[in-house]
Amino acid sequence: MSRSQLPMLLLGAVFVLLAFLGGVMVADMDVGTEHAEHTELYTCSMHPQIRNHGPGDCPICGMDLVPVGEGASSAPPTRIMLSDRARALAELQTIPVQRMREAGELRLLGRVEPDESSRKDVTAWVGGRIDRLYVRTTGEQVRRGQTVASLYSPEVYSAHQDLIAAREQVERLAGGSPTAAAAARSALTAARDRLRLLGVPADEVTRMEEADEPTQGTPIRSPFGGTVIDRVATEGAYVQTGAVLYRLADLDRVWIELDAYESDLPRIDVGMPVTIAVEALPGELFEGQVAFVDPTLDPQRRTAGVRVEVPNPDGRLRPGLFAEAAVHTGEAAPGTVPPLVIPATAPLFTGKRAVVYVEVRTEGEVAYEPRTVRLGPKMGNVYPVVAGLLEGEHVVQRGAFALDADLQIHGGPSMMTRPDDQAPSDEQLVPLTDTERAHVAPVVETYLAVQRALAEDDVSAARSAAESLVAAIDTVALTGDAAASWRALGEPLRNQALRVSGAADIDAARVAFEPLSDALRRVLATFGNPTDGLLHVAYCPMAFDNEGASWVQEGRAIDNSYFGDAMRTCGEVRTELAPGGFLAAGSGD
Numbered sequence: 001m002s003r004s005q006l007p008m009l010l011l012g013a014v015f016v017l018l019a020f021l022g023g024v025m026v027a028d029m030d031v032g033t034e035h036a037e038h039t040e041l042y043t044c045s046m047h048p049q050i051r052n053h054g055p056g057d058c059p060i061c062g063m064d065l066v067p068v069g070e071g072a073s074s075a076p077p078t079r080i081m082l083s084d085r086a087r088a089l090a091e092l093q094t095i096p097v098q099r100m101r102e103a104g105e106l107r108l109l110g111r112v113e114p115d116e117s118s119r120k121d122v123t124a125w126v127g128g129r130i131d132r133l134y135v136r137t138t139g140e141q142v143r144r145g146q147t148v149a150s151l152y153s154p155e156v157y158s159a160h161q162d163l164i165a166a167r168e169q170v171e172r173l174a175g176g177s178p179t180a181a182a183a184a185r186s187a188l189t190a191a192r193d194r195l196r197l198l199g200v201p202a203d204e205v206t207r208m209e210e211a212d213e214p215t216q217g218t219p220i221r222s223p224f225g226g227t228v229i230d231r232v233a234t235e236g237a238y239v240q241t242g243a244v245l246y247r248l249a250d251l252d253r254v255w256i257e258l259d260a261y262e263s264d265l266p267r268i269d270v271g272m273p274v275t276i277a278v279e280a281l282p283g284e285l286f287e288g289q290v291a292f293v294d295p296t297l298d299p300q301r302r303t304a305g306v307r308v309e310v311p312n313p314d315g316r317l318r319p320g321l322f323a324e325a326a327v328h329t330g331e332a333a334p335g336t337v338p339p340l341v342i343p344a345t346a347p348l349f350t351g352k353r354a355v356v357y358v359e360v361r362t363e364g365e366v367a368y369e370p371r372t373v374r375l376g377p378k379m380g381n382v383y384p385v386v387a388g389l390l391e392g393e394h395v396v397q398r399g400a401f402a403l404d405a406d407l408q409i410h411g412g413p414s415m416m417t418r419p420d421d422q423a424p425s426d427e428q429l430v431p432l433t434d435t436e437r438a439h440v441a442p443v444v445e446t447y448l449a450v451q452r453a454l455a456e457d458d459v460s461a462a463r464s465a466a467e468s469l470v471a472a473i474d475t476v477a478l479t480g481d482a483a484a485s486w487r488a489l490g491e492p493l494r495n496q497a498l499r500v501s502g503a504a505d506i507d508a509a510r511v512a513f514e515p516l517s518d519a520l521r522r523v524l525a526t527f528g529n530p531t532d533g534l535l536h537v538a539y540c541p542m543a544f545d546n547e548g549a550s551w552v553q554e555g556r557a558i559d560n561s562y563f564g565d566a567m568r569t570c571g572e573v574r575t576e577l578a579p580g581g582f583l584a585a586g587s588g589d
Helices: 003-028 084-090 154-172 178-197 202-209 262-267 400-409 434-455 459-474 480-501 506-527
Strands: 080-082 093-096 105-114 120-123 128-133 147-152 218-221 226-231 244-249 253-261 273-278 285-293 303-311 322-328 340-343 348-350 353-362 365-375 382-387 394-398 535-540 549-553 572-577
Touching: 080 084, 080 400, 105 262, 105 303, 128 154, 147 244, 154 178, 154 202, 178 202, 253 262, 253 285, 253 322, 262 303, 273 303, 340 394, 348 400, 353 400, 365 400, 382 572, 394 400, 434 459, 434 480, 434 506, 434 549, 459 480, 459 506, 480 506, 506 549
Parallel strands: none
Antiparallel strands: 080 365, 093 394, 105 253, 105 322, 120 244, 128 147, 147 218, 226 244, 253 303, 273 285, 273 322, 285 303, 340 382, 348 353, 353 365, 353 394, 365 382, 535 549, 535 572
16 A cells, blocks of 8 residues: 555545434434334423323323324424434533522623713814824823823914014113013013913923924823723824823723612612622632712613722732622622523524524423524523523534424424514513503503403403503503504504403414414513513413414413313423513514
8 A cells, every 4th residue: 555545545445434423313313203213202292392102192282192103293303212222322402591680690791981070182273283292092091281282373382482582582681771671571581371271381482482492392291090992092182271182090990880780779789898800811800899889770771880999909809800700799689580591502693593402302302393482691601591492492502403403404493494573672662661661561460361261261251351451551651752652553452452351252262362363472572571570471262173372371280271170181382482581583483
């Protein structure tokens, strides 16, 4: 064998090995199908994700399970099923969806900013052309009295000429008449005062008076020391009197500007201790205290600024660095619900849409299904979940892209083929003030009364609650963008509530309850959850002759409004909505 043939043989061996491993993976991946020749599996015709190795009842709706062959569909797969061996080869890692924080500690994100009280501007005390900059870069240290620039000023040049001429006139008339000598001295004093009024320091006037020729370079000195955080001046530029040349700040003490969500503000008070970690300085912690809580709220982001003052004698905390702070608040405020979070590695992003893969376990089988979720701004190494996931569900934090690629190959709804997020965009969301939430909350609460009455088969209570819902809708008073959005969403909600209130029997009430629930979900998607408790969007696939329908309820346990006592626990919770959270696209469908 020649040496030239050896690389080709090695390359061929690598391809054979990769093909073998790929065959193992493909053999162990089952995209919505089973190996019927080895084991006969049973499924539910209404819940095809249920797979059992024998007959029995569906754990969701209670229907009899049927063999997979009888209930199988030719539709594209909606999930990936893996054996234990395939999961090991794919090196998948999952993590449960959890609440963000523990009681007594509030985690916020922010950035390092200069202390505003130490910011000062070095300005040109006279107009002219900048001939030279002695401080050229941002970040340089400047001493008090240091010359930072030199400029040519026609006014100073002319005043300096007059000063030299006045001095020479005094010298010539020193032996003359007293009247002429006094006039010369008065002219000299006036020349000095003119320069002082232009901003020339007294010692500089004395030096200029001794010169033989007028100076063309006027020095600009900094009246204070600090670090240059912004160099505005450029050589050759013409500036007016008072123009800013440099902006300085004392970085021996810095501010950590944090963003606190609306629900976090009741737990934050001035003076609370704060521990700060900076990504640029791993392993180091800085201590400070809450010095200020902004009294106003950002109407779009629904956050308020929280300021922490931190000593910075060595200058390692540089303005612009990102910081994560733990505010030690003591006990958690009663009634507060921390947000759900997932690792930053879990979601797959395509534009504004985020997709995660959720692990679904049935007896003897593990499957992974894609789900569109709505996430908040990234907070360190996690994303808060606005809608789309439930606490305790397991999401794939490593290996999701491989699952998505395999699902796409088999024609399933991968992240590249799923319909775009049709929920309101961040610009279309309409966060409510506390006063406005107090107006909208009774609408949701009276809807929940209708839902409970239908689940209890009480048509009279459902009619009465629907009448209260109409009254609650009529009392909603919003302003600005919220008022315009409410006019578009409140009218269909009111119309369907009227249908429920006038229903002849419970079947007619349940028919009207479906579009009523759809209208409420649009309200929750636009205005968010205005109540102080968790809401759950549930779905029953058997409602209305197996067409399926959704509803909103308070508790996690299924309380079916479409069947009542006949099948009260039939269905599943699709989405959990925390107070202030916005409903994601397609939640409950």
